[in-house]
Amino acid sequence: MKPTRFETAIALIDKKNAEDINTYYVCGMSYPKELLYSQRMTRTLLQFKPNASRAVQIAARAQHICRWKIPRDEYPMDRVGYLKWRETLKKMHAEITSDILKQVGYDAQYITRVSHLINKKLIKKNEEAQLLEDVICLVFLNYYFEEFAAKHEDEKVIDILKKTWVKMSEEGHKAALELKLSENSLTLVKSAISEIKP
Template sequence: MTPDPPAQRPQLEKAIALIDEVNAQDPTKVPTDSGSEPYRLAYSRWLTEWVKRLDPKASDELLILARGKSIESWQLSLIKRDDYAPNTPGMRQWEMDRKKWLANRLLAVVKEAGYDEATQTLIENIMMGKNLPDPRDVRKYDLIGNLGMVDFKKLQAVNMMQTLDDAEALLFLEKNFEEMFNRMPADEVAAVCKRELSRLSQNGIVTVLKQRWSPVQQRLLQKVLPVPGKFASIMMDVEGVSAASTHPGDWRYANFDYE
């Protein structure tokens, strides 16, 4: 079922308003068209806009994640790395605690907006990466549930994760690429872009190449874009061609030569 437009979803409107209210307290400011804004407030709005462009039928959960995945994240500085063991397990626990703090902060807002437990669980699983395969390394059997049936809830969650990855990469290019290109040596720009764009899907790659770049910028991007993952073909296998023609990968671009 196609979700109602955001303007007709009162719970979503309440959740977005609550998130924006929190992020408006960000002490870090960034320049915007209207002057300056709190950084997380502006970033979450920009990310939401990219998600809507990539998925015009985005669900409430996806839009809440776009708006709230960095909610009040300036407080993460209070979770100090020095308070954990100076080894790999300590690093992992520190990273997990930071993820958990953000997830709990967003879940409090989602609950206040009146969403049910199923919605809260889906958002928590995506925020924590809990019980979900990496979209860049997903395999068909990762999406198969009991009795050999497709686990559509897991498929939906992985799809949302990939949409968010694409939106973040595209937002990075929109806000940072041209300034970096004019300021930094080409090899340094390429290294940063390769890292930031590493999780793009086929659809994300196509979207990047459709943007207006100078010939030199275009050549640099073509060198650093990742090899598309197999999620699009897996979607086609488990759901059929009609599902595979939606984000994050379009089966029509299966043999797309981005070089």
């Protein structure tokens, strides 16, 4: 049976991410870092919102496509440099994904829709953009937060958590508090929430 264009698009995104030169170890197994991240995005999205549109599923899978090609250290190691790096990455992710979607036969309107999601346009105003943001935050908290917290002072960790929390919807907050976090991580999350002004 011939694969659908959606299945082909996902396979091509995975093929790109499988080229990642960076690896991530899970249970003694080595994975290309961004391939693993993209699969975690899909898994979390479908657990959180099983009926998510194909457009959101593609945007989630391609969220970090080829991220390693623009290293962080190519930009100044300050907040301005960080924001410029993130903007450049989003543009690249959207362009690579758009090329893939065009290749498999999606129309311009659909490609624009996915590009806007990857570029995080209209968060808080667009339901699909908010859904994607919730999933990004949930993946961070579930898979990467413990490692991040271990490397930084509590003050910085709480600041990052506060910024993460305000990006999420109420539904996202509920899902986050149901994650199996360590006691220390949960304490940090609750400290961050308590500092957010209503």
